[in-house]
Amino acid sequence: MIRIIKPGMYSSIQDLGRTGVEKFGQSESGAMNFRAMMLSNKMLDNPLSNPVIEMTIVGPEFEVLKDITIAVFGTEKIRLNGSIVSTASFIELKEGDHVKVGRLLDTRGYIAVDGRMNSNHILGSQSVHSQLLDIHPLRKGDVIKIDGANEASLEKKIMSKYPTVKTYKGKPVIRVMIGEDAERVKNLDSFFKESYTIQSDSNRMAIKLSGTKIEADEYDIVSDVTRLGLIQVTKDGNPMVLMNDRQTTGGYLRLGTVAKVDLPILADARLESLVYFEEISIEDARALYNEEMERIQGTYYLP
């Protein structure tokens, strides 16, 4: 059990999201970096879909009310009772401990706890939606109960936390499947050649980008269903990648869809950092996603 002293920049409970409700206008929410989220659970031998705390830029500060064990992704160290502790493996906490996560390496991080975090379920999930629903992000004073911690002692694991990321000029390359309205784009080759900057007003609804403006005669489309990773281009020529708390319908040009395997890179990417885009077929993207899920569920990330 923990009590939040400071929630950090934006911390919320997330699991793998809600299914079946997109038709109501409710997007799935859930962890933006599914890889880190699942691996943080794996470090504690939890079911990989257990809810975690998702952190943004600065993590929370909390007090431990009952002994727990945590796994932290997104930063290499935290402060435990004032002393620096590595997050390379899980961390055992005792009643009365004070934890300060501090600044993350990049934009997102995760805290998993051994056992299952207790919080309200809405429409089948504990995931908090930043714009909707009656469940809210972490606030000062919130008490989070944890059920069913592993009685048997956990085997210490130093995990390789980061996947191999394809880079170009030192910046990550994000793979994109061509979208329904891509034929309207006059300078698609520029999109796949020039760098784009992650804008500071990016959030759980969308990762906003700036760079070479996308040119098209018409940016409006008849309102249609959106999807996770959809790249929309608005009248100002700036693309944006729709993420977990997106609006479920949209009226803008659909340039493409970010491959699922690369969504974790976007979720973590530092604000104002650069990325490149590369085209990929749906078939290849599917194979990569399959491969990555097998790695997460298997032994690839283990020592």
Next chain:
Amino acid sequence: MNIKEISEDRLVIFKDKNTLTIKEHEKLISLMQQIEESMMPILNVNVSYNAVTVQWDIFKMDVNDVKENIQTLIKNLDHIKIETLEKKIVEIPVCYDSEFGIDQDKFDMPIEELIELHTKNEYRVYMLGFLPGFMYLGGLDKRLYKERLDTPRKKIDKGSVGIAGGQTGVYPQNAPGGWNIIGRTPIEMVKEGIPIVRPGNYVKFNSITIDEYRRLNNDKNN
């Protein structure tokens, strides 16, 4: 009907036309129901103005099997006579008092005419989205078409009934928006996360007095 993959775990089923007839849209809704009721590991099915979108669990079923199953469902649709399902009409009480209808003066007509034009038609629900319970409706009288506001308002009150271009609808919750607001409904558009309408339903707006609005609003809050 065509089936096309659009991402790792999504495909769309569509006719090669931009605008569908109501009968064609009804077929899509029927297909959507069939897909939901099938044995396939479906994560989401959705319908828009002219297509059905399916998201499935790729770890439980291969894309080619999904496509094959859907092809069979489509073939069956052609054979089954689409029984004209009893038309479900959802009535939405709206108070068109000027206290709520803050953009009424933009319509260049007496308020009685605006109310008459807005309440006479039954509007078809084509899809839901944007916000939970937000309806995309068809059937607005052309005389009521009005461009969105140049600058959207930072906050439109929950229940506001508005018009933008050729669309009309209800804001199911407080939200920013550029619609022209003509009235407000006291009823909830969403109950425990589930919208009160479905694609294929019809909506009728009924004019109520401000006293009735207040009564219904109080009932809702108690």
